Amino acid sequence: MTAQPIIIWFRQDLRLQGHAALAAAVAMCAPIIPLYILDDETPGRWAPGGASRWWLHESLKTLDADLRKRGSRLVLARGPALDVLSDLARETRASAIYWSRCYEPWAVKLERALHRELEGAGVRCRRFSGSLLFEPEDVRTAAGGPYRAFAHFHKACTNIDAPAARLNAPATLPRVADGVDGDRLEAWGLQPAKPDWTSGMAAAWTPGEKGARARLDKFIAERLENYQSARELPGVDGTSQLSPHLHFGEIAPRDVWNAVSRAAAGAKGGKLDEGAECLLRELVWRDFSHHLLFHWPHLTSTPLRTEYANFPWREDADALRAWQEGRTGYPIIDAGMRELWATGWMHHRVRMIVASFLVKHLLISWQSGAEWFHDTLVDADLASNCTNWQVVAGCGADTAEENRIINPLSQGRAIDPEGVYIKSWVPEFAKLPGNRIHAPWQASEDELSQARVRLGETYPEPMVKLPAARERALKAYAAIKTGAQ
Ligand SMILES: Cc1cc2nc3c(=O)[nH]c(=O)nc-3n(C[C@H](O)[C@H](O)[C@H](O)COP(=O)(O)OP(=O)(O)OC[C@H]3O[C@@H](n4cnc5c(N)ncnc54)[C@H](O)[C@@H]3O)c2cc1C
Numbered sequence: 001m002t003a004q005p006i007i008i009w010f011r012q013d014l015r016l017q018g019h020a021a022l023a024a025a026v027a028m029c030a031p032i033i034p035l036y037i038l039d040d041e042t043p044g045r046w047a048p049g050g051a052s053r054w055w056l057h058e059s060l061k062t063l064d065a066d067l068r069k070r071g072s073r074l075v076l077a078r079g080p081a082l083d084v085l086s087d088l089a090r091e092t093r094a095s096a097i098y099w100s101r102c103y104e105p106w107a108v109k110l111e112r113a114l115h116r117e118l119e120g121a122g123v124r125c126r127r128f129s130g131s132l133l134f135e136p137e138d139v140r141t142a143a144g145g146p147y148r149a150f151a152h153f154h155k156a157c158t159n160i161d162a163p164a165a166r167l168n169a170p171a172t173l174p175r176v177a178d179g180v181d182g183d184r185l186e187a188w189g190l191q192p193a194k195p196d197w198t199s200g201m202a203a204a205w206t207p208g209e210k211g212a213r214a215r216l217d218k219f220i221a222e223r224l225e226n227y228q229s230a231r232e233l234p235g236v237d238g239t240s241q242l243s244p245h246l247h248f249g250e251i252a253p254r255d256v257w258n259a260v261s262r263a264a265a266g267a268k269g270g271k272l273d274e275g276a277e278c279l280l281r282e283l284v285w286r287d288f289s290h291h292l293l294f295h296w297p298h299l300t301s302t303p304l305r306t307e308y309a310n311f312p313w314r315e316d317a318d319a320l321r322a323w324q325e326g327r328t329g330y331p332i333i334d335a336g337m338r339e340l341w342a343t344g345w346m347h348h349r350v351r352m353i354v355a356s357f358l359v360k361h362l363l364i365s366w367q368s369g370a371e372w373f374h375d376t377l378v379d380a381d382l383a384s385n386c387t388n389w390q391v392v393a394g395c396g397a398d399t400a401e402e403n404r405i406i407n408p409l410s411q412g413r414a415i416d417p418e419g420v421y422i423k424s425w426v427p428e429f430a431k432l433p434g435n436r437i438h439a440p441w442q443a444s445e446d447e448l449s450q451a452r453v454r455l456g457e458t459y460p461e462p463m464v465k466l467p468a469a470r471e472r473a474l475k476a477y478a479a480i481k482t483g484a485q
Pocket residue numbers: 231239240241242243244246247279282283285286287289346347348351352355373377379380381382384385386388389392
């Protein structure tokens with residue numbers, strides 16, 4: 001009689017290296033069934049947006065290819081995860097299901113249900129960590145509760161042991177038995193058909209574990225040293241751009257942590273140390289977002305600071321559309337929104353500016369902004385997205401942003417002084433002098449006509465006057481603080 005198989009349920013861990021569940025299954029010397037479930041049905045789930053679906057398709061394709069190189073293959077199934085897993089475990093007489101832990105509220109409930117129902121039916125359920133650096137249970141205040149402030153959270157993390165060393169990908173895997181069939185990836189329709197708007201994303205990214213490793217290596221070799229200063233400048237390729245790879249789990253955050261720490265240790269001090277410190281801190285921000293959502297599962301739709309629950313957001317579909325399409329008349333914002341649409345990604349500093357403009361200058365809800373990001377970002381991540389939007393809106397974990405209204409002109413000039421970034425996404429300004437680019441309405445008639453810019457025709461007039469919009473926001477926020485709402 002052949003040994004009973006173990007099901008490896010892949011989720012946001014689409015990799016073979018640094019995969020604790022897979023390594024544990026291999027150690028059992030049992031047949032292994034690698035499985036991915038497209039679950040559009042479990043209640044509470046935020047279905048992946050268009051850009052994420054494109055990425056998912058590509059990533060699953062490469063995971064399957066990597067499994068095949070090792071003698072296995074990826075089995076695809078669609079439906080509510082609990083039903084799919086119960087059926088497959090019964091049909092294949094699986095002894096166990098192993099998976100990497102997820103932290104979104106619906107996923108937490110699902111894991112509990114699995115333990116309850118499948119363990120009861122004699123199928124062992126084992127959950128492994130690997131998607132975060134630190135587990136929510138391990139980072140606690142002295143009173144045992146969760147942290148709400150990043151600085152304290154970060155300090156607590158530095159007192160915990162550094163993440164464990166990496167686990168190598170298995171060299172070979174057992175063959176999946178004939179008869180264990182699944183869906184065809186193409187049948188899932190994750191790729192847009194008509195029109196196909198993915199060419200910009202395909203040019204910018206290489207989804208999959210190999211692409212993630214290549215990004216990390218390039219970052220360490222070329223960007224880490226200057227990361228601390230270059231990460232402020234959207235016109236420079238200064239950040240790691242690992243966010244979509246981390247979201248889909250194509251690389252484990254602990255592997256990034258260890259590789260960056262090793263590089264800095266090898267260089268013995270200097271700028272590499274500063275860059276490494278800074279990058280590791282960003283990885284802890286990622287953990288912090290997940291911990292917040294884990295402890296406050298309502299954060300996807302309601303603010304952490306409850307006094308903001310009834311904030312008087314404006315409904316303005318035309319203004320929202322202009323923001324989404326990069327037609328606000330403020331070049332740094334339009335550049336960011338167009339970069340997002342073309343590549344599925346936007347630089348962090350620009351994300352802050354566009355988000356602040358939406359919630360403060362336009363007084364449109366952070367939830368509307370988060371929904372658009374969820375649909376268009378290749379790194380769309382429920383935890384990072386909702387917590388960062390809440391920070392900018394002033395209703396989240398970082399109260400310093402509450403009173404801050406980012407001025408797109410002064411911030412734009414600070415982070416893109418020559419207009420290099422703007423010119424790459426707003427071609428209307430290709431010939432406009434760099435010192436005019438942030439406020440084209442201040443350019444002379446001559447400058448505009450030489451650059452062939454006709455405001456209101458080739459490029460929109462600013463959609464709001466900044467001082468008046470700022471005043472309106474200050475009043476609305478003051479009303480919340482004084483309880484006059
Ligand atoms: C309004 C808004 C929405 C955002 N939505 C998302 C989102 O959906 N998904 C997402 O991954 N990030 C989100 N971020 C955080 C941040 O902008 C991106 O993680 C970062 O720009 C990704 O680029 P990078 O990989 O080059 O970052 P790097 O600077 O190279 O940082 C390394 C990694 O650290 C993590 N990280 C960095 N900054 C943050 C942060 N503020 N919060 C959480 N993790 C962070 C990311 O995983 C990132 O890949 C959002 C920020 C804002 C202001």
